[in-house]
Amino acid sequence: MANPIDFYFDFSSPYGYFAATKIEDLAARHGRAVTWRPILLGAVFKLTGQQPLPTIPLKGSYAAHDLVRSARLMKVPFKMPTKFPIAGTAPSRAFYWLGDKDAGLAKKVALALYHAYFAEDRDISNPEVTGNVAAKLGFDKAELTQALNEPAVKERLRTEVEAAIERGVFGSPYMVVDGEPFWGSDRLDQMEKWLATGGW
Amino acid sequence: MANPIDFYFDFSSPYGYFAATKIEDLAARHGRAVTWRPILLGAVFKLTGQQPLPTIPLKGSYAAHDLVRSARLMKVPFKMPTKFPIAGTAPSRAFYWLGDKDAGLAKKVALALYHAYFAEDRDISNPEVTGNVAAKLGFDKAELTQALNEPAVKERLRTEVEAAIERGVFGSPYMVVDGEPFWGSDRLDQMEKWLATGGW
Numbered sequence: 001m002a003n004p005i006d007f008y009f010d011f012s013s014p015y016g017y018f019a020a021t022k023i024e025d026l027a028a029r030h031g032r033a034v035t036w037r038p039i040l041l042g043a044v045f046k047l048t049g050q051q052p053l054p055t056i057p058l059k060g061s062y063a064a065h066d067l068v069r070s071a072r073l074m075k076v077p078f079k080m081p082t083k084f085p086i087a088g089t090a091p092s093r094a095f096y097w098l099g100d101k102d103a104g105l106a107k108k109v110a111l112a113l114y115h116a117y118f119a120e121d122r123d124i125s126n127p128e129v130t131g132n133v134a135a136k137l138g139f140d141k142a143e144l145t146q147a148l149n150e151p152a153v154k155e156r157l158r159t160e161v162e163a164a165i166e167r168g169v170f171g172s173p174y175m176v177v178d179g180e181p182f183w184g185s186d187r188l189d190q191m192e193k194w195l196a197t198g199g200w
Numbered sequence: 201m202a203n204p205i206d207f208y209f210d211f212s213s214p215y216g217y218f219a220a221t222k223i224e225d226l227a228a229r230h231g232r233a234v235t236w237r238p239i240l241l242g243a244v245f246k247l248t249g250q251q252p253l254p255t256i257p258l259k260g261s262y263a264a265h266d267l268v269r270s271a272r273l274m275k276v277p278f279k280m281p282t283k284f285p286i287a288g289t290a291p292s293r294a295f296y297w298l299g300d301k302d303a304g305l306a307k308k309v310a311l312a313l314y315h316a317y318f319a320e321d322r323d324i325s326n327p328e329v330t331g332n333v334a335a336k337l338g339f340d341k342a343e344l345t346q347a348l349n350e351p352a353v354k355e356r357l358r359t360e361v362e363a364a365i366e367r368g369v370f371g372s373p374y375m376v377v378d379g380e381p382f383w384g385s386d387r388l389d390q391m392e393k394w395l396a397t398g399g400w
Binding site: 044047048049050051056057058059061062065066069070072073165168169170171181183184186187189190193200 | 244247248249250251256257258259261262265266269270272273365368369370371381383384386387389390393400
């Protein structure tokens with residue numbers, strides 16, 4: 001069995017959202033599974049000194065334009081959220097907690113969370129909103145929102161973020177195929193070529 | 201006659217080099233000319249607070265890997281230069297000065313300068329090296345290297361950089377098609393679709 005693709009993303013990252021809508025089909029075309037790994041870019045940016053895109057002069061307004069244009073091209077529903085960026089803490093903790101119960105369903109929740117934020121302008125940094133999204137897919141909302149504050153759940157996310165940084169992850173989306181890193185939704189093409197050819 | 205494509209680039213930008221090797225053929229496929237506009241990212245970064253790629257933790261080492269991998273895929277000769285980044289002042293001034301004499305030949309010099317830097321590891325920030333590259337394409341080296349210090353030539357580059365910033369250019373390569381901006385060599389695909397379809 002071929003190695004799964006590691007898929008790192010931040011719930012506040014629009015390019016991460018774009019990649020999330022494509023990566024399972026892409027991987028399946030090459031007989032690969034995908035391990036989803038939400039991270040918190042805030043922790044990474046502290047280390048790298050980067051700033052969230054919208055706050056960077058010139059680049060920020062280009063990005064706003066590029067996102068809408070890319071979404072139209074990819075036919076992904078997208079509207080820049082009113083509140084941006086947000087902390088991905090609640091949805092990320094929820095994802096890992098749900099993933100231990102049902103990995104496949106947790107991915108569906110992750111996609112639904114991304115959709116809630118980037119297509120419906122719902123603030124998924126709010127644990128209540130994250131709980132409502134998960135509940136729609138059959139999880140118990142009260143149990144989930146309570147879990148978000150458990151020390152073990154908090155620690156799990158911290159550990160995942162640290163491991164990602166240790167591995168060199170500095171942005172979202174960031175994919176690793178058999179040790180080969182690909183950063184950005186515009187590297188999905190190269191990643192697919194890599195999967196098809198074994199590298200060049 | 202359709203508008204020419206504005207092509208902004210920094211002589212120290214490897215992704216700008218990649219784009220420079222592709223853009224004329226790409227434009228020609230859609231009946232477009234290209235106006236080449238070297239700029240100095242240093243001046244832009246002062247405004248945007250960005251840092252040169254190699255100096256950014258994690259991102260810098262990924263970029264080093266991505267550049268070599270992308271160059272192999274595109275079959276563009278590439279070796280990370282010993283001295284990087286460099287100031288693009290001399291080659292940029294040379295380009296505008298030569299361009300007023302022969303716009304087509306100036307582009308050939310620009311490509312030769314990029315090749316000298318990114319394939320032959322020659323330091324084109326040195327006016328002597330820039331002069332040698334231009335001389336190989338038939339320009340008078342002594343006349344050129346003298347021109348590099350003329351106030352009018354210096355002013356010309358300053359004006360071009362200011363106009364670029366005014367227009368929102370924050371990186372290299374940066375292309376504008378009929379007012380539509382595209383940043384990065386990984387947006388050449390979208391730019392080509394835009395040229396083919398008139399936009400989406």
